[in-house]
Amino acid sequence: METVCAIEMRNITKRFGSVTANDHINFRLNRGEILALLGENGSGKTTLMNMLSGIYFPDEGEIFVNGKPVSIRSPKDAYDNGIGMIHQHYKLVDVFTAAENIVLGLHESGRLDIKAVNEKVRAICEKYGFDIDPTQKIYDMSVSQKQTVEIVKVLYRGADILILDEPTAVLTPQETEKLFSILRSMKADGKAIVIITHKLHEVMELSDRVAVLRKGASIGTVATCETSPQALTDMMVGHAVTLNIQRPQYEHPEKRLELQGITCFDAEGVKKLDDVSFTAMGGEILGIAGIAGSGQKELLEAIAGLYPVASGSIRYSPAGREPSDLVGKTPMQIKKAGVAMAFVPEDRLGMGLVGSMGMTGNMMLRSWRKGKGAFVNSRDPNELARQVWKELDVVTPSTEFPVRRMSGGNVQKVLVGREIASAPSVLMTAYAVRGLDINTSYTIYNLLTEQKMKGVAVIFVGEDLDVLLELCDRILVLCGGKVSGVVDGRTASKEEIGLLMTRVGGKEAE
């Protein structure tokens, strides 16, 4: 089949201050293909695509759309050239309906006829098999529905070149499957699609070609059918990383945390956790799987004392000390007892770090109570900051550089590194590797395993089932605030967990 070039980028360079995000990159996208753009964090994937969608403007280089040189100075220019990007963080207005979001920014003549828009949106949905109601407000929608709105928005504008930035990061396996089939049907329709992703199995499953970036430079483009995950990883990180996560067995596991019938309600009176009972052992990693919003966050916060517990008990038995009940204790008391939490929210900075402070300042947030007298001790935090900086390879000019201005992955390293450094006896992490590249993820996995071998009870809330299966000793699956099952990480299959994620106890028939 003859390939028609949709986009060509030649010698694109983009610098942010002294950092070169994209260094003379060449890139080519054909019609009727799905191209995966693969690379570590900070390798410049999103930056490159943002230059196509008009968010950034390249410092050097040329862009050709359908063979013609173009200058894309704004998102509007991008749409005029038929390019639509679906960002990682959805760009939707919460209080608008789907249809209002879809027509946003369009300069059609005449007055706004929202009914006609609704009809047109319904027609697009029918054509590609989307399932959204144009009159529904965004704040009432699930993540996958919001993503659908984003895709429809792009199609509504007549885009035939689609760029998706990590589209599956927040989707369940089932939703991902649905998205993939939609993307395939759009490909069959002759559209050109780029997906930016870290997940190798998705690359292998979906894409026709893979373009790999490393540290702002393009490493090469290969046909998916001619490559392997191992080869792609090598291209991405520059050196081979063992795909196997080490999972040593700890000799003497002992009960560390025993939850009995924990039930929580949110401010609106909705049950967030329903009779959750489990035991976390010292010396094991307990994985927690579930669709986003199944109560993972509430569970960790309830243990940490940040979320009100309506009923139930949390029995905490630290090594060599008297067991006690954590329910009703203040977060400070719980923290002092040795329960640490590293929660990485979607925006990464929300909980746990202060964006405008440097690494030292953020380390100090853990230790400011320790100093004597009125002054804080800044020497130890500074030392700790330097240690984290070196050991986790945080890319930052100095320990005083505001964390807000670091790249996402580096922010995460600071957060997780700090929690591990507090030498807890229960360590809870949520989405610790969200958005991190493979290399850094492994650093964090190893750190967690190291903690486990020290006899720490590690609770790991994760999204990637492959990782959960390789890293965790046991996996607890949450569904709608209930425990739908606990499986052994060494023997369970992915399908088994996927099933538990959607059905309580695996019993409810579809």
Added chain:
Amino acid sequence: MPDFVQLFIALVVAAITYGTPLLFGTLGEILTEKSGNLNLGVEGIMFMGGALGLGGVFYYEKAVSVPNGILAVLIGMVCAFIAGAIASLIFSFITITLRANQNVTGLALAIFGTGIGQFAGEYMRIQEGGYISISNELKVFFINSPFPQALQDLPYVGNILFGNSIFFYLGILLAVAMFLYFGRSRSGLHLRAVGESPATADAAGISVTRYKYLATVIGGGISAIGGMVYITTIAGCVWNHEGLSGVGWLAVALVIFCLWRPLNAIWGSVLFGALMILYLRLALPFIPTQLYKILPYVVTVIVLIFSSMRNNKEKQPPASLGLSYFREDR
């Protein structure tokens, strides 16, 4: 007509008179805040509008031998609008282009505008060697109702519906126009998107900067008209450097009270107008007037408590209110 009915009608009419300047101040600030800009300088803007609007009418009357009443009203509004627009342009430049903190800038503008208004008023007074005042023949165009006497004489409703100054009716028209603009027009949809989520609007190809500038400058102009309305309808068309104080702050509170909806501003401003004058009309001897005067603020606090208690997404301020937008920020 029974006595208490007459008393009630008088109270409502007075409430409308006091509410009208608030209506303009509030509508202007709603427009500004819909774009995500929190302009706390309304107090200063209304001062400038009051002084310069009155000045415009005064010099117009001085310049021509037979002044036209309708033209005088228009000149007053245009002068006030320009004064407010210029003040808001300064605010816009500092907060939108230079991305300074909006609260600090707004407070500075409140102080600055109050000063400029007072200075202009006093300067004109000294220049003219006496009071800056509009002649009685011209005053009637500002104060009296535009409707025929027969309508105003209708029993019970006549005075309330048809007995108010022209500005009240203009304010209602403006509120309805703004309601239609926000809810029905494409440009209104864009403006709301800018205030809710500028990053989204930007990605959709909407010029965030242009919408923010236009909404803030026009909003400031509308607020300033409120200052002029206060001076001409309540303060007797005479420049009085204390008359206006506090009105702008009430307008800011009223925006919250109205939940950023222009139609609510109509009855909201009348209610606040009533609360403002309650101490004159319904004075209870054992309650000090100062307590009466804080009533509007107390009501605002209560509304704030109720609207934030239930997390209703429709009743929240524009999501990016008070934040400056920079495209390459994360």
